[in-house]
Amino acid sequence: MKKRIILxxxxxxxxxxVTVCSVQAQSSSSVSTTSETREQRDARMKWxxxxxxxxxxxxxxxxxPAGVYEGRNIGGLGEWIMNSAKIPVATYKEYAKQFxxxxxxxxxxxxxxxxxxxxYIVITSKHHDGFALFDSKVTxxxxxxxxPYGRDLLKPLAEACQKHDIVLGFYYSxxxxxxxxxxxxxxxxxxxxxxxxxxxxxxxxxxxxxxxxLSNYGKIGVLWWDTPENMNRExxxxxxxxxxxxxxxxxxxxxxxxxxxxxxxxxxxIPATGYSVGRDWETCMTINDTWGYKSWxxxxxxxxxxxxxxIDIASKGGNYLLxxxxxxxxxxxxxxxxxxxxxxxWMKVNGEAIYATGPNPFPRTAPEASAQEPGxxxxxxxxxxxxxxxxxxxxxxxxxxxxIYLHIFQWPKDSNFTVTSTYKAQLVKAYLLADPKVExxxxxKTEGDQTIFSxxxxxAAPDPIASVVCLEVKS
Numbered sequence: 201m202k203k204r205i206i207l208x209x210x211x212x213x214x215x216x217x218v219t220v221c222s223v224q225a226q227s228s229s230s231v232s233t234t235s236e237t238r239e240q241r242d243a244r245m246k247w248x249x250x251x252x253x254x255x256x257x258x259x260x261x262x263x264x265p266a267g268v269y270e271g272r273n274i275g276g277l278g279e280w281i282m283n284s285a286k287i288p289v290a291t292y293k294e295y296a297k298q299f300x301x302x303x304x305x306x307x308x309x310x311x312x313x314x315x316x317x318x319x320y321i322v323i324t325s326k327h328h329d330g331f332a333l334f335d336s337k338v339t340x341x342x343x344x345x346x347x348p349y350g351r352d353l354l355k356p357l358a359e360a361c362q363k364h365d366i367v368l369g370f371y372y373s374x375x376x377x378x379x380x381x382x383x384x385x386x387x388x389x390x391x392x393x394x395x396x397x398x399x400x401x402x403x404x405x406x407x408x409x410x411x412x413x414l415s416n417y418g419k420i421g422v423l424w425w426d427t428p429e430n431m432n433r434e435x436x437x438x439x440x441x442x443x444x445x446x447x448x449x450x451x452x453x454x455x456x457x458x459x460x461x462x463x464x465x466x467x468x469x470i471p472a473t474g475y476s477v478g479r480d481w482e483t484c485m486t487i488n489d490t491w492g493y494k495s496w497x498x499x500x501x502x503x504x505x506x507x508x509x510x511i512d513i514a515s516k517g518g519n520y521l522l523x524x525x526x527x528x529x530x531x532x533x534x535x536x537x538x539x540x541x542x543x544x545x546w547m548k549v550n551g552e553a554i555y556a557t558g559p560n561p562f563p564r565t566a567p568e569a570s571a572q573e574p575g576x577x578x579x580x581x582x583x584x585x586x587x588x589x590x591x592x593x594x595x596x597x598x599x600x601x602x603x604i605y606l607h608i609f610q611w612p613k614d615s616n617f618t619v620t621s622t623y624k625a626q627l628v629k630a631y632l633l634a635d636p637k638v639e640x641x642x643x644x645k646t647e648g649d650q651t652i653f654s655x656x657x658x659x660a661a662p663d664p665i666a667s668v669v670c671l672e673v674k675s
Contacts, residue, residue: 244448245462245480247367247421250556251319252514253547256371256484256523257309258324258491259353261331263528264295267494278525279492282329282378283386289379289393292329296346304353304530310360312532316540317547317554320367322424322521325354325413327371327492330379330405334416338408341379358417369422370413374406374439375429375456384429402435407442414445423451431456452482463519470509474516474559482519485509487536493525500535503542504665510543510554511607511666515591517559546665549634553605553668557593561604562621590617600625600675605633605668611661617669619653625673630655633668640669 236244262279269285276284282292313321326332332342333353340346343353354370361368377383381396383405389395414420423443428436436457443449453461464481475481488500506522513520524532524540547554589610596602604625608617630642641656653671661667 245450248320248450248463248519249480251367252519252554252557253316253318253510254320254322254369254482254519254521255313255316255318256322256491256521257526258327258371258493258523259333259526260324260327260492261292261295261299261329261528262327263493263526264298266528267490267496273496276490277492278490278494278497279324279327279329281492286390289391293341293346293379296331296341297348299343299347299528300349301353301526301528301530302349304526306353306357306360307363309357309526309532310364310366312537312540313366314364316544317551318366318522318540319555320369320421321357321361322369322371322422323354323357325370325372326377326409328373328376328378328385328427330373330377330383332409334413336409336412338405338412339380354413354417362418367421368417368419369424369450370417370420371424371426372406372410372413373426374402374410375431375435376427377401377405380405384431386427386429398430399435402438407438410439410442411445414442414449420446420449423449425452425454425456425461428454428456433457470512471516471518474518480519481517482521483509483513484521484523486523486525487539488525491523491525493527493533498535500539503539506539507543507546507665508609511591511593514554514557514593515560515607546663549663550607550666550668553593553607553633553670557595557605559594560592561594561623562592562619596675601628602673602675604671604673606655606671607666607668608657608661609666611667612657615657615659617655617657620650621653622649622651624651625675627653628672628674630669630671632658632662633670634662636670642671 258279260279262281265281267274267278267281269281269287274281274285281287310321323333325334330341331346332339334342334355335344335352336342344350358368375384376386378385378394380401381394382398382401383394384398385394414423423446434457436455436459439455440459443451450463451461452463452465453459454465455461462480464475464479466481466483468485470483471481487506488497490497510520524536526532589608591607593605593607594602606617624646625644627642627644630640631638632640643654645652655669655671657669
């Protein structure tokens with residue numbers, strides 16, 4: 201009898217191991233970039249590569265203190281105030297009683313993104329303070345149980361995204377959690393209430409919450425992990441299989457455990473030459489100096505800087521994920537709205553030169569530093585002036601024909617625009633994207649191994665920030 205029990209237990213263990221291995225293999229296959237063919241990966245990444253422009257939303261309880269603690273302004277980022285000021289867990293949780301976003305209008309938010317020319321939204325479902333914007337069943341530290349608002353904030357946003365044909369993505373802080381015991385904390389814990397087993401935290405909080413956000417809100421296009429503090433391979437492996445809940449989902453390089461994900465995530469800066477072939481990337485950046493709302497941060501970037509950043513990024517083959525930080529009432533600050541609408545006006549005329557484009561075909565003809573911001577890892581600072589006076593994006597057909605879009609920042613005083621390059625092509629016609637019916641005089645000539653593109657421009661630039669000239673070419 202004892203032998204039969206042992207054999208039965210052994211069989212159960214083997215069956216369990218086989219099942220787990222099968223599920224992990226299936227899940228790994230569905231999310232691993234190494235198991236895909238190039239064609240499969242291209243198909244999965246297609247919408248994201250064509251989108252080029254998205255909205256980041258950092259929102260949570262940290263919008264209540266709004267950068268102020270015990271009567272003093274706290275430096276650094278608004279959403280990091282709990283860590284920066286070393287606020288005790290019990291004290292910080294009191295802020296939730298004032299988080300009541302009665303002016304939250306998810307339809308207006310999504311419409312704003314669409315009017316700005318954005319194609320997708322990524323919102324912080326849970327940031328490092330551990331507070332969830334959804335109705336989590338594994339904790340009471342969420343908007344439904346801990347606030348007077350008492351309603352899930354993600355469901356109406358998901359519905360609005362579906363209505364307006366905007367792809368929805370979720371940010372989730374998988375490692376750092378400053379309120380649940382065992383969650384990691386950059387620079388270490390400061391309250392004994394944070395102490396605990398990180399393995400248990402991952403298993404009991406992070407895993408079920410990621411399952412919730414990937415199961416309860418329809419189609420999710422992006423999962424944006426962040427700050428893999430103390431994340432090893434074993435902890436990452438507890439989370440990775442959950443991605444199979446959303447076939448085709450795109451995830452970034454911040455899970456931890458040496459997983460590279462689908463996208464690189466330069467934060468607060470634009471790489472000088474983009475990334476190597478085969479690595480998709482997305483610069484995330486703030487409109488002012490912080491991600492989460494701070495009442496005293498009014499240091500906003502100009503519309504000119506933001507539009508030129510978008511062009512610069514697209515010219516290097518990347519995406520621009522531009523952040524807004526709503527208030528605790530649920531309002532996006534008006535200066536952020538104003539700048540997004542200005543970007544939208546430009547995109548309505550010139551969006552063809554951004555969406556679904558490839559990078560600049562010309563070798564760099566002038567020194568080009570990245571638009572690096574002071575403290576760029578966290579998105580702070582004003583950003584250096586973009587040194588090149590023009591950029592280029594492309595749309596090529598398999599036969600080499602197609603379009604080159606010249607984004608001209610500094611209009612030539614003599615109205616003559618010239619590019620000398622080793623790139624060889626025949627010019628079919630040239631025109632301003634703002635007025636395609638009027639052709640511009642242009643020619644291409646070869647001198648040795650150099651090709652000289654010359655375009656005669658109108659006397660005045662049609663746009664003071666960036667005017668786009670379209671070159672139709674055969675190569």
